[in-house]
Amino acid sequence: MSSCWQPKDDFWFNVTFIYHKETITHSSVYLTGDFNGWSCSQHLMVACSEGYTVTLSLCTGFYHYKFFSDDAWFHDDHNPHRGGERGNSVMFVHMDPTVYGLRPQSPPHRDYHRPETPRNHxxxxxxxxxxxxxxxxxxxxxxxxxxxxxxxxxxxxxxxxxxxxxxxxxxxxxxxxxxxxxxxxxxxxxxxxxxxxxxxxxxxxxxxxxxxxxxxxxxxxxxxxxxxxxxxxxxxxxxxxxxxxxxxxxxxxxxxxxxxxxxxxxxxxxxxxxxxxxxxxxxxxxxxxxxxxxxxxxxxxxxxxxxxxxxxxxxxxxxxxxxxxxxxxxxxxxxxxxxxxxxxxxxxxxxxxxxxxxxxxxxxxxxxxxxxxxxxxxxxxxx
Known part of the structure; x- marks a missing residue:
């Protein structure tokens, strides 16, 4: 599927991803997600005091991502949000940093119900x-x-x-x-x-x-x-x-x-x-x-x-x-x-x-x- 969508009217923000590891043992770590077509070689992360890091510019929205190293995939242990069949980490970008997370889904509260029929419609x-x-x-x-x-x-x-x-x-x-x-x-x-x-x-x-x-x-x-x-x-x-x-x-x-x-x-x-x-x-x-x-x-x-x-x-x-x-x-x-x-x-x-x-x-x-x-x-x- 295409991953080249470019918005015209949305806000963009610099987002820093960190792969937290107390002991650095990997030779290289890559950030991969739906924003780069799940490429395992495009965004190389660099070593930092917390592990590995990379910063991307992303528009407002939600993104699936994981870390890739030594032919293995890792989700983000510091992010509680998961999605998809493979347990991808899900990250949210919004102009208000306090807005994040999956919303609890429930059917709409409907004020109207069909009269005199079973409520199975x-x-x-x-x-x-x-x-x-x-x-x-x-x-x-x-x-x-x-x-x-x-x-x-x-x-x-x-x-x-x-x-x-x-x-x-x-x-x-x-x-x-x-x-x-x-x-x-x-x-x-x-x-x-x-x-x-x-x-x-x-x-x-x-x-x-x-x-x-x-x-x-x-x-x-x-x-x-x-x-x-x-x-x-x-x-x-x-x-x-x-x-x-x-x-x-x-x-x-x-x-x-x-x-x-x-x-x-x-x-x-x-x-x-x-x-x-x-x-x-x-x-x-x-x-x-x-x-x-x-x-x-x-x-x-x-x-x-x-x-x-x-x-x-x-x-x-x-x-x-x-x-x-x-x-x-x-x-x-x-x-x-x-x-x-x-x-x-x-x-x-x-x-x-x-x-x-x-x-x-x-x-x-x-x-x-x-x-x-x-x-x-x-x-x-x-x-």
């Missing part, structure tokens, strides 16, 4: 990572699964699946989503209402939390791929396809073909959903991309446009939108819509004129996305 899974994906910084996490009303009563029926990025934001969870002023999308309550009314096709919602739900993480690194043109080796997309989708299809009665598989997200998560659908239309036949952050590709979107123009097989159902207020990227999204039209791609574009209804005219936030997500899903599921 909200599930949690923890898909096991493959060693190569875990080695590149993808942390294991809980995945939330919300089942439609007929799932229990109709045991022969199979369902489309929507895979949603930033999955901790989707439910009736006021304590998530950056605080109560931003709120959750309340998709559990809204989907139930429309499912009952017959105004929304039933589907299985798979909500995949971002890395910041697990630890300080780096959501930008996880969602904004290193190579917009080739994501076949992108760690997060491989995790979504090879780990999460694999387990969902094995556990639930899904319709696993691309015609019934949708990627969904907002902002960076919306960009990731777009990339998934465009580069992997053989897996994701549809995508809901709400206020996708095309600025992370390049300011003029040349790479994004080149990608669209070079793809002979577009996804069959593509939805993109933006708000009209502060913090949204309405012009980038409109330019992309125009490009899709010129290339003959079927899609739906929406400019949501919602700034007048939002605090301080901000439209790039959870409440705006939650208000229009169901109409977006109707489009991609009914097409």
């Amino acid at each position: 909200f599930h949690t899974l923890s898909p096991s990572l493959t060693a190569d994906i875990a080695a590149h910084g993808i942390l294991q996490r809980l995945v939330f699964v919300y089942l439609p009303p007929s799932y229990s009563s109709d045991p022969t029926r199979r369902y489309p699946v929507v895979y949603a990025n930033d999955g901790q934001n989707l439910f009736s969870t006021p304590e998530h989503c950056g605080g109560p002023c931003m709120g959750g999308w309340a998709m559990d309550a809204h989907c139930d209402h429309h499912w009952t009314q017959g105004t929304l096709p039933e589907f299985i919602l798979v909500a995949v939390p971002n890395s910041d739900f697990v630890c300080i993480g780096n959501r930008t690194k996880e969602y904004c791929t290193a190579d917009f043109q080739d994501t076949s080796q992108d760690p997060y997309i491989c995790y979504l396809v090879e780990v999460v989708k694999r387990d969902i299809d094995a556990t639930y009665r899904t319709l696993p073909d691309p015609c019934h598989t949708v990627a969904m997200g907002s902002s960076n998560g919306g960009l990731c959903a777009f990339v998934c659908a465009v580069n992997h239309s053989q897996v994701f036949g549809g995508a809901v991309c709400m206020s996708p952050s095309f600025w992370h590709v390049d300011r003029d979107n040349h790479a994004a446009y080149s990608l669209v123009q070079s793809r002979p097989q577009p996804p069959s159902r593509l939805y993109i939108d933006s708000g009209d207020g502060l913090g949204d990227n309405r012009y980038d999204v409109k330019m992309m819509s125009d490009t899709l039209t010129r290339c003959g791609w079927k899609h739906k574009y929406l400019l949501d004129e919602c700034a007048s209804r939002m605090p301080h005219g901000m439209t790039h936030l959870e409440t705006a996305w939650g208000a229009r997500v169901l109409d977006a899903l109707k489009y991609v599921l009914d097409s």
Whole structure:
């Protein structure tokens, strides 16, 4: 997998690693981790009073690492945090040095529950990572699964699946989503209402939390791929396809073909959903991309446009939108819509004129996305 990802907007810090040894017995010690492709020869550590040391410049986020010497691997005895199948040491870089460590994972506290039905429609899974994906910084996490009303009563029926990025934001969870002023999308309550009314096709919602739900993480690194043109080796997309989708299809009665598989997200998560659908239309036949952050590709979107123009097989159902207020990227999204039209791609574009209804005219936030997500899903599921 690629280890050359370079962020554009993150903070970088000098981080000193120390391999603590009271008695120096090794001829040479190397620092190896996901930041250097697990190279055993790139970062030679130098002897110091505490053992061996080396200093690297790293951006905010989480990293797996070990020490390598005499053909053996050693974790960091002075770091209590472990991750991955091989017990890698996990280190966190943040502008606030007091912020560190893995967060305790638990299902969102949902204020809403489906009335008059058994409470077995909200599930949690923890898909096991493959060693190569875990080695590149993808942390294991809980995945939330919300089942439609007929799932229990109709045991022969199979369902489309929507895979949603930033999955901790989707439910009736006021304590998530950056605080109560931003709120959750309340998709559990809204989907139930429309499912009952017959105004929304039933589907299985798979909500995949971002890395910041697990630890300080780096959501930008996880969602904004290193190579917009080739994501076949992108760690997060491989995790979504090879780990999460694999387990969902094995556990639930899904319709696993691309015609019934949708990627969904907002902002960076919306960009990731777009990339998934465009580069992997053989897996994701549809995508809901709400206020996708095309600025992370390049300011003029040349790479994004080149990608669209070079793809002979577009996804069959593509939805993109933006708000009209502060913090949204309405012009980038409109330019992309125009490009899709010129290339003959079927899609739906929406400019949501919602700034007048939002605090301080901000439209790039959870409440705006939650208000229009169901109409977006109707489009991609009914097409």
